[in-house]
Amino acid sequence: MNYISTRGQMAPIGFQDAVMTGLAPDGGLLLPEQLPNVTEKLDAWSKLSYPELAFEVIRLFATDIPADDLQKLVNDSYAAFDHPEVAPSVAVGEFEILELFHGPTLAFKDVALQFLGNLFEYILEKRGGRLNILGATSGDTGSAAIHGVRGKPAINIFIMHPEGRTSPLQEKQMTSVLDDNVFNLAVDGTFDDCQNIMKTTFGDVGFKTEHSLGSVNSVNWARVLAQTVYYFYAAFKALEKTGAKTVQFSVPTGNFGDILAGYLAQRMGLPISKLILATNENDILSRFFNSGTYGMADVVSTISPSMDIQVASNFERYLYYKAGQDASKLVALMDGFKENGSLSIELNESGAVDDLFVAGRGDTAATMATIKKYHDQCGYVLDPHTAVGVYVAEQFKSADAPTICLATAHPAKFTQAIIDAIGKGVHHPTLDALADVETRCDAIANDVDAVKEYLVGHI
Numbered sequence: 387m388n389y390i391s392t393r394g395q396m397a398p399i400g401f402q403d404a405v406m407t408g409l410a411p412d413g414g415l416l417l418p419e420q421l422p423n424v425t426e427k428l429d430a431w432s433k434l435s436y437p438e439l440a441f442e443v444i445r446l447f448a449t450d451i452p453a454d455d456l457q458k459l460v461n462d463s464y465a466a467f468d469h470p471e472v473a474p475s476v477a478v479g480e481f482e483i484l485e486l487f488h489g490p491t492l493a494f495k496d497v498a499l500q501f502l503g504n505l506f507e508y509i510l511e512k513r514g515g516r517l518n519i520l521g522a523t524s525g526d527t528g529s530a531a532i533h534g535v536r537g538k539p540a541i542n543i544f545i546m547h548p549e550g551r552t553s554p555l556q557e558k559q560m561t562s563v564l565d566d567n568v569f570n571l572a573v574d575g576t577f578d579d580c581q582n583i584m585k586t587t588f589g590d591v592g593f594k595t596e597h598s599l600g601s602v603n604s605v606n607w608a609r610v611l612a613q614t615v616y617y618f619y620a621a622f623k624a625l626e627k628t629g630a631k632t633v634q635f636s637v638p639t640g641n642f643g644d645i646l647a648g649y650l651a652q653r654m655g656l657p658i659s660k661l662i663l664a665t666n667e668n669d670i671l672s673r674f675f676n677s678g679t680y681g682m683a684d685v686v687s688t689i690s691p692s693m694d695i696q697v698a699s700n701f702e703r704y705l706y707y708k709a710g711q712d713a714s715k716l717v718a719l720m721d722g723f724k725e726n727g728s729l730s731i732e733l734n735e736s737g738a739v740d741d742l743f744v745a746g747r748g749d750t751a752a753t754m755a756t757i758k759k760y761h762d763q764c765g766y767v768l769d770p771h772t773a774v775g776v777y778v779a780e781q782f783k784s785a786d787a788p789t790i791c792l793a794t795a796h797p798a799k800f801t802q803a804i805i806d807a808i809g810k811g812v813h814h815p816t817l818d819a820l821a822d823v824e825t826r827c828d829a830i831a832n833d834v835d836a837v838k839e840y841l842v843g844h845i
């Protein structure tokens with residue numbers, strides 16, 4: 387399987403190169419040349435364990451990794467999870483809650499980043515050389531990425547977070563990792579600033595090549611790929627349990643990485659009737675799916691900080707499919723967006739952007755009320771991100787298709803919001819253990835050159 391750029395200016399490359407490249411040299415995002423149709427395989431796949439299924443899905447895309455090696459990579463990645471099913475579904479009220487937080491940092495990003503860390507190590511062992519990862523995080527990506535590569539000898543990791551804008555616990559999960567190959571940078575700015583610094587640095591192709599920079603942000607194809615697996619896994623469970631023909635997924639969305647994986651699973655043949663896109667007050671994506679216009683607004687801080695994003699880095703991949711896989715159309719849309727801070731696409735006959743998607747937003751009050759409601763009525767505590775998804779899902783329930791709500795973080799990661807909602811906190815031993823540990827972090831200006839200088843000085 388070869389990979390191309392959404393912007394059309396890159397010769398096709400193999401899977402391992404795609405993983406190492408992150409963002410394409412032409413500024414686009416990588417996608418497989420074609421998506422396999424897996425309709426015929428679904429029956430057999432529905433009987434597999436999580437690691438077995440992950441192997442079957444990923445092997446279709448990672449054709450340049452021998453099967454035995456890939457199986458080992460997958461097994462190692464999911465052995466780090468504390469639940470035998472890796473991604474169990476729990477019935478809560480009328481929904482199936484898909485718990486994606488059983489990895490080392492208690493957020494869904496571990497599902498992809500445990501795998502990506504092992505994959506980087508594998509590729510570097512084969513090829514030689516080193517990798518310097520530069521990433522930007524609004525909270526969960528950073529700690530999951532750090533835990534994915536800590537202590538790996540051929541890798542350094544530099545993670546920028548917006549100073550004071552991630553939860554104190556999220557920050558601790560990053561800064562408490564003291565391995566020599568881990569560098570935390572607190573940037574004086576927002577998450578979008580961090581993301582811009584990252585994109586600009588990667589855009590300097592000479593610098594990127596000279597210093598072997600790699601990416602762990604959700605632009606990395608391997609992350610999207612690893613995330614498609616739990617859509618299959620959870621859909622099989624829900625279909626078997628209910629006897630329904632299709633399922634719906636509700637996805638609390640920030641950078642559009644998670645829901646993009648669901649979109650690709652659907653395009654590959656998984657019977658998903660609706661993808662419910664849920665945002666907090668940072669609602670550029672829910673506005674887009676309701677109006678056809680993707681227009682920037684200012685970022686506001688919320689109690690679901692991992693969704694406090696305006697420009698969604700993975701949206702370009704979706705737009706590429708919307709543009710009929712025509713790179714020149716996509717480039718025109720992106721250029722227009724760069725110029726005007728907004729782009730519009732035509733609505734279809736039913737007045738929608740896409741019949742597969744519905745979208746809504748849950749603000750802070752709705753998030754809090756939803757956490758309280760499910761705690762009081764079902765005895766289940768939703769984290770604030772998951773609560774946004776559940777709140778929006780309530781508006782789109784279907785009699786014909788079970789609704790699976792992605793639970794993207796463990797509630798103990800966001801204690802203060804939980805205390806505010808239900809009057810008491812929840813605990814998790816992994817987080818309790820962080821109370822008095824030593825931390826390490828460097829403050830840095832909101833400036834590309836300052837970050838580049840830091841990199842050069844520490845590589």
Ligand SMILES: *Cc1c(COP(=O)(O)O)cnc(C)c1O
Pocket residue numbers: 493494495526527604638639640641642643644645692693771772794795
């Ligand atoms: C990253 C994250 C999200 C958003 O996922 P995207 O792939 O950026 O859309 C939602 N919830 C939690 C807890 C996250 O960490």
